[in-house]
Each structure stands twice: as structure tokens, then as C-alpha cells.
Amino acid sequence: MTTSYLPSYYNGLMKKYPVVTQEEWQLLDSIVVIKHIRKGESFLRYGKVARYSAFVISGLFKFSILDEEGTEKIIRFGFPDDFLANCESYNKKAPSAISITAMEDSVILRINIKRLEPLYHLHMNLLHVNLQLFQEMSEQQTEHQQILSLKSPLQRYRFLLERRPAIVQKISLTNIARYLYISREALSRARLYLLDQNRNFCD
Template identity: 30%
Template sequence: MATQFRQHIEEISPLTDDEYAYILSHFVKKTFRKHQFLIQQDEPVRYEYYVLSGCVKAYTMDQDSKMHILQFGMKDWWVGDYQAYYKNTPATLYLDCIEDTEVLCLTLENREKLCSEMHKFEHFTRKKVNAGYMALQQRILSLLNSTPKQRYEQLLAMYPSLFQKVPKQFIAAYLGVSRETLSRLNAINK
């Protein structure tokens, strides 16, 4: 765990042993079982999560109880309900485990403290936030401008391991298609 998270940070900001130990001291390590919630809609959001192992999904449910998945989180990904996290408002999303998952949890207070005290950590988080914003923009543009087949092919090309971890109904909910459409797309690409 310590090596994996340190390597993740050092892809952007090299650290001394003392700097890394100080950063790590601000995180809480937690383990969740398959189907267990990290965040539930309308509840307070205490943490942003770095996924050490496992897989989670962030989603909302519409009035017809249809699931709309905004994000998956696998090893080395950051996930959370960022609107609730930063604004200290009730969660607008659910975040639950697709499989047993281990995460590092960071409170907003500790995030702000680390960013104000350590330029290296602030630089790292800024780069990660920028990358996340660009990925979100690309996802929105894909939903607006791409066909379901194109979205499927993009997701498969970018994250092939996701298709091994995530049930088809969740891939369909992420792509905004029915399971039947996903099955047809899957058959075409074989």
C-alpha cells in the first residue's frame, strides 16, 4: 500500500521519506465489502477516496429508479461526490463497491492543510484535479457527440480491464444505453 500510493504521488511530485510519511499520516485506510456504500445520497460526505484495490461506482438514480453511472473507480483512481465534499452539502451521489475494495480516505480539512503546508502535495492535487476535469469534459462531449458504438469502443480502448471487473448492466448505465444495446455492441466488437 505505502509503495503504491507513494508511486502514484511521485508520478507528479517526488517526495522525501519524511514528506511521504507526513502526507500518509493525514489519510485513513478503510476496507469495504462488495455492495457496501462509501457514500449514500443525502448523507454528509466526509472523504475523498483513493482506491488502493477493488472497484467502485459513483451514480445517481432518477425518479424511475434508473441508475446513471457517472464514474468508476479502480486501482489508483480518485473518487467521491465532489460537490458535496467541497461545499459541505448532502451527497447527490451514491458510491458503492462493485467488489471488495480498499481505499485511503482524505477529509477536506486534511486536504486543505496538506495543500497549504506542502507545495509538492498542492502541485500533485492541482494536476490530478486538472486531469479529472479534462476527463469529465471528454466524457460529456462523448455523450453529446458520439454514438453508443463509439462510446463503447472508446471505453474499451481506454479501460479494457474495466470490462473484466464490472458487470454489463453497469457498463450500460455508464454508457447511457440499455443492456440489450450493450450486448449488440459487444457482439459487433468480437
């Protein structure tokens, strides 16, 4: 069986998760729904119980929470081929404390989790991907906690610049500030300082 049987938007996922066979991707394709989500629309809203997960085909997403004062803070971003889910809300059947929102017009492969779970018992490769996804999300959470442990805005921004340049390149300063838990002004100062440092170094 050749890859021509699958839409081209699976190519990135097939490279990212090579353990999954062509037949298994086709099986997954039979239960997914392509959804177009406009900028600002939610994949998952605060207070709603999660029933779906998704792979991002195109676009950008933010995973955000509200602090005690109602201020939005971003805990993670979702890029193409990334996974969108709130497993805690689904497993506990509890209202989500996280909102997952499109940062630009996006396209996703939406999956009803209830339809996906039985496949794990029949296809170990899909179970393996599920475990890999949990590991990826855990690593991202640990990295974010590491960023927040850094005391100054400059240290936090430098860490992001060195470890996650894609975020710096594709995300607005306002949303980067929300991810770093600092003000936009503090982020702008840190960014200008590093630009000046690089300029002086080049001179």
C-alpha cells in the same frame, strides 16, 4: 530516507505523483486511515455531506447518480491509485447527489479533508497533486460527456473499447451499460457486432 519507511501500497501513488517527496507521503500517511469496504458498501451515500476523500489501494468503485425515474447511471469508475471524492458536496456542505460504491471488496486510504487542507499551505507539492486530481476528474467528466454525445450504442462502446480498454476488461456488462446510458441488450448487440467484425477480418 528510503521508501522502506512507507507501506508498499504507496508505490503506485509515488509513481503516479512523483512530485511528492518521501517526507510528504509520510506526513500524509500520518493522517490517513486504512478502510476495508465490502462489495456493495458505500464510501459516500446519496444525500450525505462529503467529509472524506480517499485513494484506492485495491478494488473498484463506481460514481453513480439517479435519474428522475430512480434509475442508476454511472458517471465514473475508480480503479487502484485513483481518487475518491465529491468536492462539490464538501465545499458547499451540501447533500451529495453522487453515490460512491465499492464494486468489489476494496481497500482505501481514507482522508479527513479538514485535516488535509492545512497541509496545502505548507507543502506546495501536495497542492500540486490536488490541482492534478481536479484536472484528472475534469478530463474524465469531459470524456464521459463526449461518449454520451455519440448517438448509437455501437459508437459509444467502440469509443470505450479504443480509449478505455480497462473498463471493458474489468467492469461487468450491466455496469458498462449504465456508464454508456444504454440498455444491456443494446450493449450486447454492439459487442457481438464488433466481435463478428473482428472475426470476419481475421478470416
